[in-house]
Amino acid sequence: VELVRMAGARAVVRGELAAGEKVIVDGAQRVTEGTRAVERNQPPAPQHVSSAQ
Known part of the structure; x- marks a missing residue:
């Protein structure tokens, strides 16, 4: 994968x-x-993921 932005x-x-x-x-x-x-505690990821084209 590629990091696009934060x-x-x-x-x-x-x-x-x-x-x-x-x-x-x-x-x-x-x-x-x-x-x-080391994994940092983060809020759960959103359940809906869209595909960018």
Whole structure:
């Protein structure tokens, strides 16, 4: 996926994600192979997802 922009605490991405998949949207430039990611508590994502064309 590609990070398009941040909208407040939400990330707008382009591409396909399966239900439950997680994406690093902050600090991704510091991620290298073997780096551990820490999940921050965020509000649940909206249930309605639209496809941008």
